[in-house]
Amino acid sequence: MxxxxxxxxxxxxxxxxxxxxxxxxxxxxxxxxxxxxxxxVFLYGDGVHLASSLSTPPSDEAHWPQQWSVFLKKHDIPAxxxxxxxLRRGLIDKTEQARYExxxxxxxxxxxxxxLGEWVExxxxxxxxxxxxxx
Amino acid sequence: MxxxxxxxxxxxxxxxxxxxxxxxxxxxxxDQPAAMLFxxxxxxxxxxxxxxxxxxxxxxxxxLSAAPLFGIEALIADEHACQQYGLTESTMLPGVExxxxxxxxxxxxxxxxxAG
Numbered sequence: 233m234x235x236x237x238x239x240x241x242x243x244x245x246x247x248x249x250x251x252x253x254x255x256x257x258x259x260x261x262x263x264x265x266x267x268x269x270x271x272x273v274f275l276y277g278d279g280v281h282l283a284s285s286l287s288t289p290p291s292d293e294a295h296w297p298q299q300w301s302v303f304l305k306k307h308d309i310p311a312x313x314x315x316x317x318x319l320r321r322g323l324i325d326k327t328e329q330a331r332y333e334x335x336x337x338x339x340x341x342x343x344x345x346x347x348l349g350e351w352v353e354x355x356x357x358x359x360x361x362x363x364x365x366x367x
Numbered sequence: 368m369x370x371x372x373x374x375x376x377x378x379x380x381x382x383x384x385x386x387x388x389x390x391x392x393x394x395x396x397x398d399q400p401a402a403m404l405f406x407x408x409x410x411x412x413x414x415x416x417x418x419x420x421x422x423x424x425x426x427x428x429x430x431l432s433a434a435p436l437f438g439i440e441a442l443i444a445d446e447h448a449c450q451q452y453g454l455t456e457s458t459m460l461p462g463v464e465x466x467x468x469x470x471x472x473x474x475x476x477x478x479x480x481x482a483g
Contacts, residue, residue, distance in 0.1 A: 244383070244483030277386045277483045316389065348393035355370070355478060356399075365483040 237268045240354035243279035245366025247296040248289070252364040253282045257300060259362065264307060272354045273304065273311040275343070278366055280313040280323045283343035297340050304342050311343050312350045369400040369440075371476035374409040378427035379419060384412065387482035388430055395438035403434065404472055406445035409482075410452050413444055413459045432460055445469050 241260060245252025260270055275282055287297045304311050313323055318339075319332075325339040339345060355361045372391045374384050387403075394401035405412055417428040434442060446465040449455075466472055473479055 244386075276390075277383060279483075317386065348390060349397060351390070352394055352397045352399060361478065361480075363480065363483070365481070367483075 240358035246278035246281040250366030285340040377408040
């Protein structure tokens with residue numbers, strides 16, 4: 233087994249409903265500082281709420297979407313929200329806003345919206361795929 | 368490199384099972400070997416004659432019966448859970464493989480994904 237591993241992270245628990253996004257961020261931070269790498273992050277099911285640009289927690293509480301956004305940009309890690317999960321839950325980018333003629337878009341950069349193929353690819357590319365569930 | 372998708376919750380009460388099923392279908396669509404394991408209350412996915420109209424949902428049974436057509440290699444059920452929920456061969460979807468030791472099934476797959 234190589235000393236340095238590549239991880240794909242899958243987050244299915246929503247922020248403020250579960251601790252999944254927070255635990256995943258701590259895992260990702262620890263993995264990078266131990267010399268491992270993160271191939272990509274995939275948001276699935278309720279996990280897509282992490283990519284909302286409209287989350288507005290009280291100012292004295294942790295802002296998980298913002299913390300994730302800063303982390304992803306800093307380390308140049310691609311992150312995708314599953315399109316089927318996202319559309320059902322009202323997480324919309326400009327393309328889907330135009331396609332479905334919706335009144336708004338709310339996808340936080342650098343998250344992108346794509347299909348489950350991203351998860352399949354990520355599972356193949358990584359040495360380990362780790363799931364962060366809400367329950 | 369095979370992936371086992373595990374469903375351990377009954378259909379209709381949670382969306383996680385359906386999203387796990389989508390994961391299995393997606394693997395098959397990308398020509399990746401995938402199998403599904405039903406355990407605990409999850410074996411109720413395999414029950415014949417589901418009538419989901421009453422809760423305004425699509426039939427989990429119908430979705431699942433398409434699994435072999437989509438290229439999902441095996442539908443596996445925990446025999447003990449089937450007994451617990453009164454599922455027999457005559458009340459279950461056809462083509463389901465019953466196993467008595469799910470630990471062996473988990474060990475047979477490189478990737479194991481539990482429904483969130």
